[in-house]
Amino acid sequence: MTATTPDTPKSPLKTGAGKRLTLDALKRDRSDDLTGQVFLGLLLLAVAIAGAMVLAVLITVAIDAADVLSTQFWDFLNNKSSSDPARAGVAQGIRGSILIAGIVSIVAFPVGIGAAVYLEEYASDTKLTRLIEVTVRNLAGVPSIVYGLLGLAVFVQGLRGITGGSSVISAGLTLALLVLPIIIITASEAIRAIPSTLREGAYGLGATQWEVIRTQVLPAAMPGILTGAVLSIARALGEAAPLLVVGAAAFYSTGFQGQLDQLQGAFTALPMNVATFAKLPADVWAGHAAAASVVVLVLVFAINLAAIIMRARLTKKLGR
Amino acid sequence: MPDALPSTVVNTTTPTNANAETPDTVFTVRDLNVYYGDFRAVVDVGLEVYEREITAFIGPSGCGKSTVLRCFNRMNDLIDIARVEGTLLYHDIDLYHEDVDPVAVRRRIGMVFQKPNPFPKSIYDNVAFGPKIAGIGGDLDELVETSLKGAGLWEEVKDRLDKSALGLSGGQQQRLCIARAIAVQPDVLLMDEPCSALDPIATGTIEELMREMKNQYTIVIVTHNMQQAARVSDRTAFFTAEADESTGQRRGKLVEYDDTGLIFSNPADKRTEAYVTGRFG
Numbered sequence: 173m174t175a176t177t178p179d180t181p182k183s184p185l186k187t188g189a190g191k192r193l194t195l196d197a198l199k200r201d202r203s204d205d206l207t208g209q210v211f212l213g214l215l216l217l218a219v220a221i222a223g224a225m226v227l228a229v230l231i232t233v234a235i236d237a238a239d240v241l242s243t244q245f246w247d248f249l250n251n252k253s254s255s256d257p258a259r260a261g262v263a264q265g266i267r268g269s270i271l272i273a274g275i276v277s278i279v280a281f282p283v284g285i286g287a288a289v290y291l292e293e294y295a296s297d298t299k300l301t302r303l304i305e306v307t308v309r310n311l312a313g314v315p316s317i318v319y320g321l322l323g324l325a326v327f328v329q330g331l332r333g334i335t336g337g338s339s340v341i342s343a344g345l346t347l348a349l350l351v352l353p354i355i356i357i358t359a360s361e362a363i364r365a366i367p368s369t370l371r372e373g374a375y376g377l378g379a380t381q382w383e384v385i386r387t388q389v390l391p392a393a394m395p396g397i398l399t400g401a402v403l404s405i406a407r408a409l410g411e412a413a414p415l416l417v418v419g420a421a422a423f424y425s426t427g428f429q430g431q432l433d434q435l436q437g438a439f440t441a442l443p444m445n446v447a448t449f450a451k452l453p454a455d456v457w458a459g460h461a462a463a464a465s466v467v468v469l470v471l472v473f474a475i476n477l478a479a480i481i482m483r484a485r486l487t488k489k490l491g492r
Numbered sequence: 493m494p495d496a497l498p499s500t501v502v503n504t505t506t507p508t509n510a511n512a513e514t515p516d517t518v519f520t521v522r523d524l525n526v527y528y529g530d531f532r533a534v535v536d537v538g539l540e541v542y543e544r545e546i547t548a549f550i551g552p553s554g555c556g557k558s559t560v561l562r563c564f565n566r567m568n569d570l571i572d573i574a575r576v577e578g579t580l581l582y583h584d585i586d587l588y589h590e591d592v593d594p595v596a597v598r599r600r601i602g603m604v605f606q607k608p609n610p611f612p613k614s615i616y617d618n619v620a621f622g623p624k625i626a627g628i629g630g631d632l633d634e635l636v637e638t639s640l641k642g643a644g645l646w647e648e649v650k651d652r653l654d655k656s657a658l659g660l661s662g663g664q665q666q667r668l669c670i671a672r673a674i675a676v677q678p679d680v681l682l683m684d685e686p687c688s689a690l691d692p693i694a695t696g697t698i699e700e701l702m703r704e705m706k707n708q709y710t711i712v713i714v715t716h717n718m719q720q721a722a723r724v725s726d727r728t729a730f731f732t733a734e735a736d737e738s739t740g741q742r743r744g745k746l747v748e749y750d751d752t753g754l755i756f757s758n759p760a761d762k763r764t765e766a767y768v769t770g771r772f773g
Contacts, residue, residue: 296572297572367609369605369607369609370609370611370612371570372567372570372603372605372609373605373609373610373611373669373672374611374621375567375570375598376565376567376598376602376603376605376673377598377599377602377621377622377625377626377672377673377676378595378596378597378598378599378622378625378626378676379595379621379625380595380625383625387621387625388611391612392612490612490613490656
């Protein structure tokens with residue numbers, strides 16, 4: 173660094189009369205910000221590691237699945253389970269997963285969103301309310317296999333008359349319980365994020381509490397609520413452990429099932445297909461597990477994409 | 493508890509403004525106390541608000557002026573721990589009578605808030621919201637137009653009524669909130685620092701609007717801006733925050749309430765004089 177004048181080398185900003193400010197005084201000195209640069213490097217490294225891992229998973233799965241998907245793509249999607257690698261498919265798994273997703277949506281969305289609205293808008297701030305909120309948060313962290321055991325006891329055994337035992341209904345209800353805390357938490361947060369000024373505006377015009385919730389709070393919170401709900405469906409679609417416990421079948425062949433049988437009879441789902449294929453001798457079945465994984469991933473990505481589009485549309489409608 | 497603070501100077505007998513006879517009373521406040529939990533935020537406020545006048549509440553931060561304003565349309569009901577004691581009559585009806593529904597109160601006593609808070613909907617839907625929930629029949633389009641004209645916003649927005657209200661400027665948003673409030677045809681408009689988030693030009697527009705609206709509505713405005721109170725109001729109530737001797741907590745008190753001209757030219761209380769001359773607050 174060159175000094176502006178011989179007598180003020182260390183304070184170039186202090187320019188007295190007749191002393192000109194030079195560019196050096198305003199130049200960036202990177203050494204001043206060494207910790208900042210190091211920290212930025214660490215952050216980039218973290219992003220790189222995360223990105224690399226996702227890519228690695230996708231690439232290995234895609235490579236493993238390439239053979240099966242390229243030679244027997246439609247058969248793999250359309251065929252039922254089979255002991256013949258050339259004819260085995262995931263049609264039953266796809267159907268089971270879609271039915272389960274439907275049951276989860278029907279049960280967990282209204283219950284979860286309703287609970288969130290009550291907790292955020294109606295419940296007064298008592299010890300009981302706080303206890304419930306903490307419990308819901310803790311439930312979101314309970315391992316999924318525990319929900320599987322609960323489902324086995326309650327839905328498969330306890331309510332066998334309604335669910336038909338190990339069935340899509342039992343699996344759907346179990347997974348609905350699993351994602352319920354997630355939906356409650358995300359919906360609560362979306363509702364809490366609505367500024368109180370919006371509520372006051374509606375109350376100030378003589379709206380009742382229900383009118384405020386219906387016309388202002390829920391529409392404004394809807395993008396966040398829907399995102400949480402759809403992500404929870406994606407989570408439910410990927411769970412294998414609870415399905416194993418509630419008795420998803422590895423193989424089953426019942427020919428054509430009636431409408432009720434489809435809901436109450438033997439079932440399987442895509443994650444179960446993956447687990448089943450992965451346990452078979454690798455020399456012949458190597459590609460099948462990966463191919464089924466690709467189907468799950470595509471389904472989950474499609475759902476997430478739908479969530480993003482819905483969120484964008486709703487947000488645009490709100491004029492933000 | 494014994495109150496060592498000086499008592500309030502209230503002149504309610506001889507209004508010296510343009511009106512020859514005493515105008516009708518809209519609000520009568522006697523011994524109003526507001527508590528947040530155990531904390532007594534507002535102490536023994538008493539005043540009258542008269543019909544088709546602009547009454548201004550001024551005073552430093554924390555003096556309870558907004559809290560008192562929010563008693564008038566029972567907005568404090570929305571705060572779990574808030575409790576109101578004393579007498580608050582609206583046209584001789586006790587606003588805090590157990591049979592009074594705050595929703596019905598707010599349909600007659602509208603409010604405009606400190607920060608413009610339009611709903612994230614179209615301009616039209618913002619104005620139509622109140623009439624819709626109130627079940628006001630008739631031509632909604634016409635009502636929206638009259639309300640927007642009443643708030644001096646019609647010319648600026650008539651070609652984009654279906655556009656989001658969030659695309660308006662701050663001053664336009666605040667006038668939209670005024671249009672929204674008058675669309676339910678209220679009796680009283682409460683304004684809680686309506687210009688504090690606006691630039692001087694938008695503020696001037698709103699003040700002009702308030703002077704026009706005075707012909708139709710009773711207006712109570714809370715403001716930090718003394719010049720604003722002096723410019724627009726007929727009567728001014730000066731509040732202050734004073735530490736309670738026993739607890740040391742700062743509580744809001746009404747110091748003086750009189751014609752705006754007197755408050756600013758010849759206040760009866762030293763504290764008012766200090767405030768309006770800029771020596772404190």
